[in-house]
Amino acid sequence: MKYRKLGNSDLQVSALGLGCMGLSFGLGVAPDKQSSIALIRGAFEAGITFFDTAEAYGPGVNEELLGEALGLVRDQVVIATKFGFKEGKTNLGVDSRPENIRAVAEASLKRLGTDRIDLFYQHRVDPNVPIEEVAGVIQELIKEGKVKYWGLSEAGVQTIRRAHAVQPVTALQSEYSLWWREPEQEILPTLEELGIGFVPFSPLGKGFLTGAITESTQFDSSDFRNQVPRFSEENRKANQVLIDVLKAIADAKSATTAQIALAWLLAQKPWIVPIPGTTKLHRLKENIGALDIELSANDLKEIETALAQITVQGDRYPQHFQKMVNR
Numbered sequence: 001m002k003y004r005k006l007g008n009s010d011l012q013v014s015a016l017g018l019g020c021m022g023l024s025f026g027l028g029v030a031p032d033k034q035s036s037i038a039l040i041r042g043a044f045e046a047g048i049t050f051f052d053t054a055e056a057y058g059p060g061v062n063e064e065l066l067g068e069a070l071g072l073v074r075d076q077v078v079i080a081t082k083f084g085f086k087e088g089k090t091n092l093g094v095d096s097r098p099e100n101i102r103a104v105a106e107a108s109l110k111r112l113g114t115d116r117i118d119l120f121y122q123h124r125v126d127p128n129v130p131i132e133e134v135a136g137v138i139q140e141l142i143k144e145g146k147v148k149y150w151g152l153s154e155a156g157v158q159t160i161r162r163a164h165a166v167q168p169v170t171a172l173q174s175e176y177s178l179w180w181r182e183p184e185q186e187i188l189p190t191l192e193e194l195g196i197g198f199v200p201f202s203p204l205g206k207g208f209l210t211g212a213i214t215e216s217t218q219f220d221s222s223d224f225r226n227q228v229p230r231f232s233e234e235n236r237k238a239n240q241v242l243i244d245v246l247k248a249i250a251d252a253k254s255a256t257t258a259q260i261a262l263a264w265l266l267a268q269k270p271w272i273v274p275i276p277g278t279t280k281l282h283r284l285k286e287n288i289g290a291l292d293i294e295l296s297a298n299d300l301k302e303i304e305t306a307l308a309q310i311t312v313q314g315d316r317y318p319q320h321f322q323k324m325v326n327r
């Protein structure tokens, strides 16, 4: 396994983490509990030490899974979780009132079966609570030993700066991938300046960048991708051109498109740690294979040139979710 440090912090994690959301939330029918526990343990055995969850995944169920799966190896892993939705439900909107942050911290500790949260992210910025106040509560939780490091998710640069000024931020977790590159404009330069690590979520484009999803793929009715404009049948068809390009690059490197998507992210900055999600051990191992793929400056240029010819069709979020990002 290769390891990376998140920004200027001393928080070291495997260079790829495991996004655990799909084991209980968002991506259709979840696997049964025993299979999920086996997957998480399989990830640890394969060298993954960085596990991503949230109060909202389930809600609560995903944290309980991690607690049970990782109990015996707790001291060898870094567990990241998130607070900040009302009652832990993404459809009820945000809630970062100090009393809610504290209550979620206590409940998450219990569900994870641990005495500290290694990395505690605010899941979405709450416009009703100044970020300085949020940072202040986190500072107290850090002093109490209940939280080790903290982070933000989908926050805008001004919020990141204000938060960091009160209590140093260790990582930003936001969407970033070959088909969502907006963070390159303002976010990545700001993180580099401040020494904050970056954890790209949906690094495989919620599965699309692997080539396993086509216009004829049917998602379960509970699958969030049914609501995402980028995943409409029409847009999946139009965006297939991106997969064709990636496939050609992957074939030339004897790699898979999923591996190229991850290797490309890893090549952007040494303080980037993607967290691809999967429910299948063979795919997890395939994804870990990305760590052995070195993309040269020429490879990166080739990808850049190919991508420049393509306009990705469809928004990455439905409107009500779009309102909660980049605040």
Ligand SMILES: NC(=O)c1ccc[n+]([C@@H]2O[C@H](COP(=O)([O-])OP(=O)(O)OC[C@H]3O[C@@H](n4cnc5c(N)ncnc54)[C@H](OP(=O)(O)O)[C@@H]3O)[C@@H](O)[C@H]2O)c1
Pocket (backbone or CB within 6 Å): 018, 019, 020, 021, 022, 027, 052, 053, 123, 153, 173, 174, 200, 201, 202, 203, 204, 205, 206, 207, 208, 210, 212, 258, 275, 276, 277, 278, 279, 280, 283, 284, 286, 287
């Ligand atoms: N902070 C936030 O707001 C936020 C938002 C979204 C996600 N996240 C975090 O980021 C993690 C990852 O994001 P994500 O799950 O949205 O998207 P992702 O990692 O880009 O893609 C996950 C999807 O890709 C499929 N997949 C994975 N590896 C594959 C491979 N090698 N070949 C073919 N298909 C493959 C998975 O299906 P199978 O299970 O069938 O393999 C799953 O449907 C989540 O688990 C969560 O922890 C955070």
